[in-house]
Amino acid sequence: MASPSHRVYLHIGLPKTGTTSLQALMWHHREAMAADGVLYPGAERGEQHRAIIDVHNTRYKAWNEERVPGAFERVVAELENTDKPASVFSxxxxxxxxxxxAQQVLSALSFAEVHVVCTVRDFARQVPSVWQENVKTRHRTTYDAFLGALRSGELNGITRPFWDFQDLPRVLRTWGGTLPPERVHVVTVPPRGASSRLLWERFAPVVGLDPENYSTEVPQENFSLGMVETELLRRINVALDKDFPWMRYATTVKDTFAAKILSRLPDPSPIRVPAEDYPWICETAQRFIDDIRDRGYHVVGDLDDLMPAPPREGEPEPSTMPADSELLAVAVKALARYLQFRAAPRAAPPSAVPAPVRRLSHTLRGLSEQYPQLMTARRIYSKAKSQLRR
Known part of the structure; x- marks a missing residue:
């Protein structure tokens, strides 16, 4: 039975800060974590997501399929009844x-000492990453229009979902405002080029684990696209009929064409922030850093990691719209690879997937079109569905 000496670490995001990688790693190593005294709850990978859908059902009402009711109670009961000294709810x-x-969750965990953990990243890397994720979920907004909407400071259909998930000071106040600041842990994502293990090496000790005891070579589900590949996909989104079913899009366009073709093309050009956007992006990053310092949160890593690096001297100005010749070259390569992919021998058809899983998949695909920041949950459910097929 857990007690106030039991620690529950709420890993609340932010999206696009390595959360999917950390969750995949913890799920893969959950038995080893338990042996080291840290519980990672849930009978399968989607249970922790489902628990929040359950307790915040007015926010995520479109996700209310039959396995959601009771999910929060199940996770809380597992946390309360564990004999491990610590747990991670991510x-x-x-x-x-x-x-x-937030108070609904915190009150339900009153039997434990709650800690909040938030992974955060250089804002100049967050912005293009979110735009790319939007395009991967059928959005049609150009990169230039996306940047312009954020730059304007106005709340609209483009910016409101972004700030709901990315306003770091608000997120930390919401979850950590009633906790001692030393129990609010801000883990900075290492800068580009750092070791792929470094985020885990920062995160693991916060929740009471020795990172050296765990391999980070575990299956991952993320994929990324370059600037030209993302713009090509955006134009495909524009060209597709609006009545093209979302489930067919997710399967054919996102999970096949984007994930297995576009993401594997050679020499992708990174999506970067233009010089004209650096001032407001740096101001935002500085505001985040100042708020973290002023509130005295426990920082793991270096707050300097959150300040965008200036453009390298002599580096060409990044384009927010590739030339048509670049798009044509990538389109031809992608088409050739796609034809080869379609011509490859196919595995035997999988066994039937249970109806509840099919319904859940349909629900998640629909909602992720509206809220692309939540694609992590859909990927986890997709993996669970594949396991059931096997």
Whole structure:
């Protein structure tokens, strides 16, 4: 039975800060973590996401399939009844919570000493990453229009979902406002070019684990696209008929063409922030850093990691719209690879997937079109569905 000496670490996001990688790693090593005294709850990978959908069902009402009711109770019961000294509850679905929604979770965990953990990243890397994720979920907004909307400071259909998940000071106040600042842990994502293990080496000790005891070579589900590949996909989104079913899009366009073709093309050009956007992006990053310092949160890593690096001298100005010749060259390569992919021998058809899983998959695909920041949950459910097929 857990007690106030039991620690529950709420890993609340932010999306696009390595959360999927950390969750995959912890799920893969959950038995080893338990042996080291840290519980990673849930009977399968989607349970922690489902728990937040359950307790915040007005926010995520479109996700209310038959396995959601009771999921929060199940996770809380597992946390309360464990004999481990610590537990990790990790889902970025917590990030946009209102103070009232956060208090629902915190009150239910009153039997334990709650800690909040938030992974954060250089804002100049967050912005293009979110735009790319939007395009991968059928959005049609150009990179230039996306940047312009954020630059304007206005709340609209483009910017509101972004800030719901990415307003770091608000997220930390919402979840950590009633906790001692030393129990709010800000883990900075290492700068580009750092060791792929470094984020885990920063995160693991916060939750009471020795990172050296765990391999980070575990299956991952993320994929990324370059600037030209993302713009090509955006134009495909524009060209596709609006009645093209979302489930067919997710299967054919996103999970096949984007993930297995576009993401594997050679020499992708990174999506970067233009010089004209550096001032407001740096101001935002500095505001985040100042808020973290002023509130005295426990920082793991270096706050300087959150300050965007200036453009390298002599580096060409990044384009927010590739030339048509670049798009044509990538389109031809992608088409050739796609034809080869389609011509390859196919595995035997999988066994039937249970109806509840099919319904859940349909629900997640629909909602992820509206809220692309939540694609992590859909990927986890897709993996669970594949395991059931086997």
């Amino acid at each position: 889902t970025e679905l917590m990030a946009p919570a209102s103070p009232e929604e």
